[in-house]
Each structure stands twice: as C-alpha cells, then as structure tokens.
Amino acid sequence: MSHDTAPGEIKLLTVLEPEGRPRADLDADLDADLCLRLYRAMHFQRVLDGRLLNLQRQGRIGFYGTATGQEATTFAAAAAVSDSDWVFPALREGGILLWRGFPLESYLCQLIGNQGDTLHGHQMPCHYADKSVNVVSWSSCIATQLPHAVGMAFAAQKLGDPHIALAFLGDGATSSPDFHAAMNFAGVWKAPVVFVCQNNHWAISVPVSKQTAVTEIVRKADGYGVPGVRVDGNDAAAVYLAMREAAGRARSGGGPTFIEAVTYRMGGHSSSDDPTRYREEAEVKTWGDRDPIVRFRRYLEHRGLWGEAREAEATKEAQARIAAAIAKAEALPPPALETLFEDVYAEMPWHLREQRDWFLEAGGPEGKSEGRFPL
Amino acid sequence: MPFAFKLPDLGEGVAEGEVVRWLVAEGDTVAEDQPLAEVLTDKATVEIPSPRAGRIVRLGAAEGERVPVGHVLVEIEEAQASRPADHTETISTEATASGSAPASPTDTGPSFSPTVRPAAKEAAGLLRAVEATPAVRALARELGVDLTQVEGTGPGGRLLPDDVRRAASHTRAPAVTTAVAMEAEVPATGAEPEAPGAAPSGDEERVPLRGLRRRIAEAMTKTHALVPQFTFVAEADVDAVMADRERRKAEAEAQGVKLTFVSYVLRALGPSLRSFPYLNASLDDEKQEIVLKKGIHVAVAVAAPDGLTVPVVRHADSLGLFDLAREVGRLAEQARKNALKPEELSGATFTVTTTGAKGGVLATPLVHHPQVAVLGIHAVTPKPVVRDGQIVIRRMVNLSLSLDHRVVDGQLGADFLYDLIGRLESPLEGWVA
Numbered sequence: 001m002s003h004d005t006a007p008g009e010i011k012l013l014t015v016l017e018p019e020g021r022p023r024a025d026l027d028a029d030l031d032a033d034l035c036l037r038l039y040r041a042m043h044f045q046r047v048l049d050g051r052l053l054n055l056q057r058q059g060r061i062g063f064y065g066t067a068t069g070q071e072a073t074t075f076a077a078a079a080a081v082s083d084s085d086w087v088f089p090a091l092r093e094g095g096i097l098l099w100r101g102f103p104l105e106s107y108l109c110q111l112i113g114n115q116g117d118t119l120h121g122h123q124m125p126c127h128y129a130d131k132s133v134n135v136v137s138w139s140s141c142i143a144t145q146l147p148h149a150v151g152m153a154f155a156a157q158k159l160g161d162p163h164i165a166l167a168f169l170g171d172g173a174t175s176s177p178d179f180h181a182a183m184n185f186a187g188v189w190k191a192p193v194v195f196v197c198q199n200n201h202w203a204i205s206v207p208v209s210k211q212t213a214v215t216e217i218v219r220k221a222d223g224y225g226v227p228g229v230r231v232d233g234n235d236a237a238a239v240y241l242a243m244r245e246a247a248g249r250a251r252s253g254g255g256p257t258f259i260e261a262v263t264y265r266m267g268g269h270s271s272s273d274d275p276t277r278y279r280e281e282a283e284v285k286t287w288g289d290r291d292p293i294v295r296f297r298r299y300l301e302h303r304g305l306w307g308e309a310r311e312a313e314a315t316k317e318a319q320a321r322i323a324a325a326i327a328k329a330e331a332l333p334p335p336a337l338e339t340l341f342e343d344v345y346a347e348m349p350w351h352l353r354e355q356r357d358w359f360l361e362a363g364g365p366e367g368k369s370e371g372r373f374p375l
Numbered sequence: 376m377p378f379a380f381k382l383p384d385l386g387e388g389v390a391e392g393e394v395v396r397w398l399v400a401e402g403d404t405v406a407e408d409q410p411l412a413e414v415l416t417d418k419a420t421v422e423i424p425s426p427r428a429g430r431i432v433r434l435g436a437a438e439g440e441r442v443p444v445g446h447v448l449v450e451i452e453e454a455q456a457s458r459p460a461d462h463t464e465t466i467s468t469e470a471t472a473s474g475s476a477p478a479s480p481t482d483t484g485p486s487f488s489p490t491v492r493p494a495a496k497e498a499a500g501l502l503r504a505v506e507a508t509p510a511v512r513a514l515a516r517e518l519g520v521d522l523t524q525v526e527g528t529g530p531g532g533r534l535l536p537d538d539v540r541r542a543a544s545h546t547r548a549p550a551v552t553t554a555v556a557m558e559a560e561v562p563a564t565g566a567e568p569e570a571p572g573a574a575p576s577g578d579e580e581r582v583p584l585r586g587l588r589r590r591i592a593e594a595m596t597k598t599h600a601l602v603p604q605f606t607f608v609a610e611a612d613v614d615a616v617m618a619d620r621e622r623r624k625a626e627a628e629a630q631g632v633k634l635t636f637v638s639y640v641l642r643a644l645g646p647s648l649r650s651f652p653y654l655n656a657s658l659d660d661e662k663q664e665i666v667l668k669k670g671i672h673v674a675v676a677v678a679a680p681d682g683l684t685v686p687v688v689r690h691a692d693s694l695g696l697f698d699l700a701r702e703v704g705r706l707a708e709q710a711r712k713n714a715l716k717p718e719e720l721s722g723a724t725f726t727v728t729t730t731g732a733k734g735g736v737l738a739t740p741l742v743h744h745p746q747v748a749v750l751g752i753h754a755v756t757p758k759p760v761v762r763d764g765q766i767v768i769r770r771m772v773n774l775s776l777s778l779d780h781r782v783v784d785g786q787l788g789a790d791f792l793y794d795l796i797g798r799l800e801s802p803l804e805g806w807v808a
Contacts, residue, residue: 054408058426059383272386274419 010216012262013242014232018290020298026237032305038079038236039300040314042071042293045095047318049267051326052111056271060330061111063125067092069266070198072236072292075099077196077261080243081166087135088149090168090198092265094126100133104321108329116332120339126270134163142203143173146182146195153193153250154185164192164250172203174220175211183258187224190255194246195226197258198233200265205278221258233261234292237299263292377432377450380425382414384444389416391586393441393717394448398422403431404454411449415717429453439714441586507534518543588682598744601660606739606777607788611796613639613755614769619803627697636755636772637675637729638700642807643798644750645671645692648725651791655724657745658782665782674723674743675703679710685743686715687723696807727752738775747782748791751775 015023049066056064067074070092078087078096087096098107109116111125118130119137129137139145149167156163173179174197186193199217201208214220221228227249231242239261246257264287268275275284300306341348341356348356382392392414399411408424433450436442505522507515511534515522518539525542527534584592616639627634648655652667659666671692674685686706688694694702709715726749728740734754742749753773759766774796778788798806 051408054424057383057385057421057423059381060426062384063387268419272419274421276420 010218010230012230012232013238014235015238015241016235016295016299018295018298020295020300020302022237022299022302027303029241030237032303034079035296035300035303036305038075038240039293039296039306041075041079041095041099042236042296043311043314044098044318045071045075046293047315048095048322051319051322053267053271055111055326061125062113063271064111065091065126065270066267067095069264069287069292070200070233071095072296073196073198073233073239073261073263076236076239077166077168077194077243077259080240081164081194081247084134085163085247086149086152086165087133088145088152088165088167089128089135089138090145090170090173091127091138091140092198093135093168094128097128097130097133097135100135102128102130102133102135104325105328106130108325109332112329112332113335114329114332115335116329117335120335120343122343143169143176143178143182145169146173146178147185149193149195150182150186150189150191150256153191153256154189157189157192162251164194164247166247167193167195169195169197170203171197171199171201171208171217172206172211173197174217179220183221183224183226183256186256187226190253192250192253193256194243194250195221195256195258196243197260198263199260200233200263202265202269202275202279204269204273205275207279216260218258218260226256226258228258228260230260230262233263234287234290234295236292236296264290377452378427378429379447380411380427380449380451382423382442382444382446382448385414385416385421386419389444391441391443392416394436394438395420395717396438397434399425399431399434399449401431401434405429405431405451423448425449425451427451427453437713439712439716441713443585505534506532511536511539515539591682594743595741598741602742602744603780604742604777605780605785605788606737606775607785607792608737608773608775609789609792609796610771610773611799612760612769613772613799615803616799617755617770619807627700630697630701632697632700633704634697634700635703637727637752638696638703639799639807640727640750640752640795641673641675641688641691641699641703642694642696643795644673644725644727646798646806647791647795649692650794651787653783653787654748654778654791656747656782657724658747658779659745668724670724672722672724674726674746675706676726676728677707677710680713684710684715684720685723685726685728686710686719687721689722726750730754734773736773740775740777742777742779744779747779748788749777750795751777 015026017023045067049064049068052061052064053066055061074093074095078093078099083100087093089096094107098104106116106118107128110119110123110128113121113125119128123129123137124140127138127140129135136145136148146167146169149165153165155161156165167182169179183195185191186195197217199208203211208217212220216230218228218230229242229246231238233239239259242259246259249255249257264284266284266287297306297311337360338356340359341352345352385392393416395413395415397412399405399409405411405425405428407426407428410422411425412423414421414423429451431449432452435447435449442448506527506529507522512522514520514536515525515534520539520542522534522539525534525538526532527538529535529538613636616636620634620636620639624634648671653665655668655671657666657668658664670690672687672689673691674687676683676685678684686709688699688702688706691699706715706719709719723743723746726740726743726746728749729752730738732754734756736753738751738753740749740751751774753775755770755772757768758771760769760771761767762769774792776788776792783791
C-alpha cells in the first residue's frame with residue numbers, strides 16, 4: 001500500500017477485484033468473523049434503507065436519507081476502530097449506532113420523534129446520536145463537526161485518554177472554512193483524528209467539479225501536512241485496511257490521517273430530493289455496477305463464507321426484524337410535553353423554567369390549543 | 376371501515392402533489408409497500424408505496440389531478456392483522472436505549488402529559504396565537520396592552536411596536552386593568568370579548584389561496600415584479616379570414632375539427648415569429664443573455680375548472696390550419712378534464728390569450744416570464760371602416776400585444792404586430808394553405 005500524495009498520479013487503493021478476488025493475500029489480514037459481521041451490517045443497512053424510504057413516502061416518518069452505495073466506507077471505517085472511539089458523523093453514518101449495539105427500536109423511534117426517541121424529537125429524523133455509543137449529534141450545517149472532532153482528539157491527547165476521533169465528511173465539506181480550520185489544527189497539533197471523506201461525487205445537486213478545482217480531493221491533505229490516502233470507497237477491504245493503519249497512527253502518537261473514500265450516492269440526497277433532475281442515468285448505472293455490497297459478497301463467496309441460501313435467509317431475517325421493530329416504535333406515544341424544554345442546558349435557566357410551567361398549564365393534551373401557545 | 380391513506384408531506388414543506396399515474400386500480404389487492412401511484416410534487420416525482428395490505432376500495436384522485444397534502448389518496452380494505460396497532464400488546468419499555476426510559480404507555484395513556492390541569496384544558500381552546508418579538512411583548516406589558524386582543528400588521532400578522540402603541544391609545548379601560556389581566560392566569564383572557572378583526576366576521580369570507588389559484592398568483596406576481604412591460608394595440612381587418620372560415624366550417628366539422636378564428640391567428644403567427652426572432656425569445660436574467668428560441672411553441676390560454684391554464688401547441692409553425700385547430704381543441708378538452716400532462720404545460724416560447732366573446736377594446740395581458748411577448752385577441756366585431764373613401768362594414772379584430780421592454784422596443788413590437796396583421800389581411804392562399 002502506498003500513500004503517495006506527491007504531484008503526479010495518485011494511486012487509488014483497491015484490494016478487491018470487481019468479481020471479489022483479492023489483489024493481495026488478504027485472507028490472513030481479514031478475520032472470517034469480522035468479514036461476516038461487516039457484510040451482515042452492510043446488507044442490513046440496505047434492507048433497512050429500502051423499508052424506511054417507503055415509510056417516508058407513506059407519511060409515517062417525516063424525512064429520510066439512505067446510505068445506499070456508501071455502506072462499505074461507513075461500516076468498514078467503524079469496524080477498524082474501537083467501539084468507544086468517538087464518531088463525528090457527516091450524514092449517512094447512522095448505521096454506526098447499530099453497529100455499536102444501539103437498539104433498532106430506539107433507532108426507529110428517532111425517525112418518528114416519539115417517547116422512545118432518546119433525543120426527544122429535538123433532531124430532524126435520521127439525524128441520530130447517542131451518548132451510549134459515543135456518536136455525537138449530527139449537524140445539518142456542513143463541516144461544523146470537523147473542528148469539534150479535532151478539539152476532542154486534542155483534548156484526549158492532552159488528557160492521556162486513549163480514544164481517537166473518527167470524523168466523517170462529504171466531498172462538499174472540503175470546500176468549507178471549517179474544513180480548513182480543522183485540518184490545519186489537526187496537522188499542527190498532531191491530533192489523534194482520522195478524517196474520512198466520503199467523496200460520493202455530489203454535494204446534494206452540486207458535482208465535485210463545481211465546488212473544487214482539485215480532481216483528487218486527497219491532495220488537499222498535503223496542504224496541511226496531513227498524510228492522505230485515496231481509497232476505493234466501494235471496496236470494504238480497502239477501506240478497512242486504510243482505516244486500520246490510520247487509526248494505528250493516531251493511537252500511537254503519529255497524528256491525523258485524511259482518507260478520501262471514492263464512492264457514489266446511489267439514491268437522492270434525501271427523501272426531499274429528485275436526483276433525476278440534475279444527473280445522468282448512465283452515471284448512476286455505471287456506479288450501480290460497482291455496488292460495494294455485491295463486491296464484498298463475492299469476496300466472501302470466494303472464501304467460502306457465504307452463499308445464496310445464507311443471503312436469502314439474512315434478507316428474510318432483516319425484513320422480519322425491521323417489521324417487528326417498526327410495529328413497536330409506531331405504537332409509542334409522542335414525547336412528554338416538558339421534554340421540549342430539556343436537554344439543552346445542564347441546568348434549566350429561570351426563563352425556560354417559567355415558560356415550561358406556562359406551557360404545561362395552557363398547552364393541554366391532544367393539542368387543544370391547536371398546537372399554538374400564547375407566549 | 377377501510378383505511379384512508381392520506382397524501383403525506385413528501386418533502387419538507389410540500390403542500391400538494393399531482394397524481395401522475397396510478398399503478399393500481401380499484402378492486403386490486405395490494406401488499407404492504409407495493410407501489411400505488413407516482414406523485415409529482417414541487418420537489419420530486421416519487422412512487423408512493425402502500426402502507427397497508429388489502430384491497431383497493433377507492434382511488435381518491437384522477438390521473439393528472441393535483442391534491443393537497445392530507446387528501447385521501449386511496450382507501451384500502453385491510454387484510455386481517457396488518458395494522459401496526461395490532462402489536463400494541465407487545466410494547467414495553469425495552470424499546471428505549473440507554474438513558475431515560477419512557478413511562479410505559481399505560482401510565483400516561485395516549486395523551487402527552489399528566490401535569491395539565493382541567494381548567495387550563497378548557498381555556499386552551501379559546502386562546503389564539505400571538506406572534507410578537509420579545510421587545511414588542513415587553514412594550515405591551517409596559518403599556519398594559521393585551522396582545523391577544525391586538526391585530527398585527529406585520530408580515531404574517533406579526534405584531535409591531537406601532538400596533539401595540541395604537542392599541543394602547545385606544546384602550547378604553549384604564550391600562551392598569553389590562554395589566555392585571557396580563558399578570559393573571561393565562562386562561563383569564565379566554566373570557567375577554569372578541570377583538571374586532573380577530574376572527575372572521577359576517578361581512579367577509581376568506582378563501583384560502585390554494586393549488587392552481589396560488590400558482591397563478593405566484594407566477595403573476597413574479598412576472599409583474601420582474602418584467603417592465605408595455606402593451607401595443609392595433610386592429611386588423613379579418614373579413615376575408617371570417618369568410619374563409621365560413622366556407623370551410625362544414626369541411627372542418629366533417630373531419631371532427633372546430634375551426635376557430637384563433638386557429639387562423641396561430642397559422643399566421645408562425646411566419647411572423649420566424650421573421651422576428653426577438654419575439655420568440657426569453658431573457659436569462661442570471662446570465663444576462665437573450666435566448667432566441669429555435670422552436671416555435673405557442674401557449675394558448677384556456678379556461679380550466681380551477682382557473683386559467685396555458686397548454687402549449689408545440690412546433691406551431693409546422694402545423695396546418697386544421698391541425699392547429701384540432702390540437703387547440705384537444706388541449707382545451709384535456710384542460711377542462713384537468714388531465715394535461717406536465718410536458719403539455721411547459722416549454723412555451725410565446726403566448727396567445729383571448730378576451731372571449733364580449734371582447735373589449737384593449738387589454739394589457741401579462742407577459743409570462745421568461746417569455747417576452749403575449750398576444751391578446753379580442754372579439755371579431757363588424758365595424759364601420761373607411762375603404763376607398765367610403766364607409767363600409769368590415770369584420771375587425773383588436774390585437775393587444777404585451778412585450779418585455781428589456782428585450783423588445785416599441786418599434787420592433789409594432790413591426791411584428793403589423794407583419795402579423797399584414798398576413799391576416801392578405802389573400803389567404805398565400806399563407807393559410
């Protein structure tokens with residue numbers, strides 16, 4: 001593996017051929033149990049996304065964004081770090097909560113914003129976070145999570161805490177000021193942080209070529225003295241190996257790494273988006289042929305770890321598990337009214353306490369004031 | 376009772392959707408998540424999957440129909456035990472993750488909060504929303520004005536400082552009384568008499584601006600605000616045209632075509648628009664470029680059930696007289712049925728509108744931005760005119776042409792209109808064919 005970001009051609013790190021054969025002798029490097037767990041997570045995410053997008057179209061959840069096409073980068077990156085390392089997500093990494101054992105029912109409750117939502121409906125649907133799994137809150141603003149990740153990593157370094165930060169970002173985020181601030185300080189402080197840039201080619205409807213003049217985003221890392229790797233983001237094995245090396249560097253005091261994972265957003269930006277309005281069907285088809293899940297499945301088949309029967313069984317199991325969890329989640333009532341005032345301040349200030357008391361007196365159950373409150 | 380599936384808000388604030396295509400029919404049996412219809416919104420065209428398994432009892436909209444969010448899209452007679460609610464008995468607190476566990480549903484019931492007192496509940500229904508900034512609220516407290524009794528004049532009815540001051544000067548009761556009311560329990564305001572203008576009164580009816588009406592309102596506001604336009608009016612002698620029409624009417628009818636006067640104008644328009652490319656154009660405001668359109672696609676305003684709509688006759692210059700008449704007739708029929716396809720409503724390069732049988736003398740039709748011209752056709756009326764020093768009666772028509780002055784100056788506009796009139800007045804074999 002070479003991580004050369006000097007002028008000239010930049011290598012795209014790939015280890016699995018499209019038909020699933022490893023380019024190098026990988027098998028010893030990739031434990032069979034890990035491979036199976038990784039595959040199951042990617043596969044589950046695909047089934048889940050299909051079902052949840054349907055739920056949005058049926059008006060049962062307000063908003064949704066799928067990870068379709070980007071499962072390999074998301075889960076392989078998560079698999080290569082410790083489950084207690086801190087994750088600063090961009091916007092398609094919700095599956096990491098599930099990877100770390102967050103209950104599926106609670107995950108679905110977040111989409112509904114009901115009493116089972118640990119965020120009490122304070123976030124947009126699909127913007128997951130939970131303290132128990134060390135995944136911080138998403139921000140819809142672009143790249144604001146990056147300085148936070150560097151700050152956390154720098155603090156850990158100062159405190160002698162062994163945790164590192166895993167900061168996700170999209171291609172569009174690399175054109176934002178927060179990206180500059182984060183990369184600059186990560187480089188100069190040698191903060192234990194790994195940036196994983198999911199270059200999925202589209203910042204909503206803006207193609208990479210319209211937001212940066214650089215053709216390989218990884219080149220930007222050079223400007224901050226941060227080692228960069230450009231990896232095939234649809235190759236779970238390649239992402240895993242690159243991430244493992246980067247995490248090792250961070251943990252051993254070697255400082256940050258920037259990983260550009262070249263992938264593709266197969267669906268719309270979100271349930272509110274219609275990508276047919278701005279991109280060509282042929283481009284989507286090309287990337288559809290590079291499906292990360294299909295590629296990793298072929299690798300598992302090549303190792304004799306997977307087959308058609310297991311695939312069918314896994315799909316059926318996933319569907320049943322999801323259906324049962326949806327039924328449970330949908331049966332829960334909305335969050336208690338007073339939660340509207342909670343979770344912002346550690347100690348609620350007097351003016352919020354006053355508003356809360358008024359609100360609880362006049363707000364009434366079942367929206368008798370038609371959802372309006374005479375503040 | 377069948378399950379009524381209502382059109383959801385498909386994308387962060389969508390108000391309505393158009394059923395493009397049904398993928399199921401009444402009487403069909405559907406599985407959960409089976410696609411029901413394609414729905415077009417302002418943001419996207421999406422497939423709507425069925426939330427329930429069962430039999431389709433009723434489709435709630437025709438193809439091409441626009442319906443508001445919340446409209447019953449389809450009614451489904453459910454197959455047994457497909458409702459999520461059937462699983463209610465399996466709910467337990469285990470559904471939550473770490474952190475605060477929710478109270479079990481049996482504690483709180485289906486409602487929100489156990490802390491609401493009965494008195495507050497009753498009063499809550501009488502309260503109305505007050506929109507005011509904290510500074511305005513502070514001013515109201517200072518002046519002893521009850522904000523629930525003041526009508527706001529700001530955007531969306533927001534209360535402004537002046538509203539509060541005005542209300543303070545009009546308050547008949549001493550300020551101190553109102554101030555006491557402000558400090559009292561909120562429900563006290565519920566007993567106050569209705570403020571003037573606070574609620575709909577008998578002498579006005581408020582009709583929500585929705586659907587096509589709203590779209591028209593938005594388009595007209597935009598074009599009026601954006602386009603500096605002027606109107607040029609001239610009259611044409613269409614005696615020969617009308618005589619030709621009478622001659623050919625039976626022949627047209629035999630072919631199932633209603634030969635209208637407008638078809639003749641459309642026929643004459645093609646060559647004029649070819650000769651005057653700046654009238655068949657648009658202005659790209661962003662790039663500061665005038666876009667000369669190669670194709671001539673003429674929108675024709677027709678009445679539809681919800682208001683005016685403008686379907687497009689594509690390549691109008693390549694169609695013969697009867698074909699033009701037939702196409703306009705077809706589009707008008709589709710418009711009446713609300714069945715126009717999106718592609719039949721877009722891509723126009725020029726618009727024609729008519730003022731109806733009563734005609735009028737002059738109109739100022741609004742240019743349909745980003746087009747640069749619209750032609751208003753008045754009623755054909757017999758009038759005395761002077762020919763060879765004699766007063767004779769001829770069938771005349773007034774034409775009102777509105778133009779985007781940024782692209783078309785008066786001289787060019789007049790030249791175009793007289794070119795069109797010249798054709799309408801010239802021997803028909805030269806252009807009708």
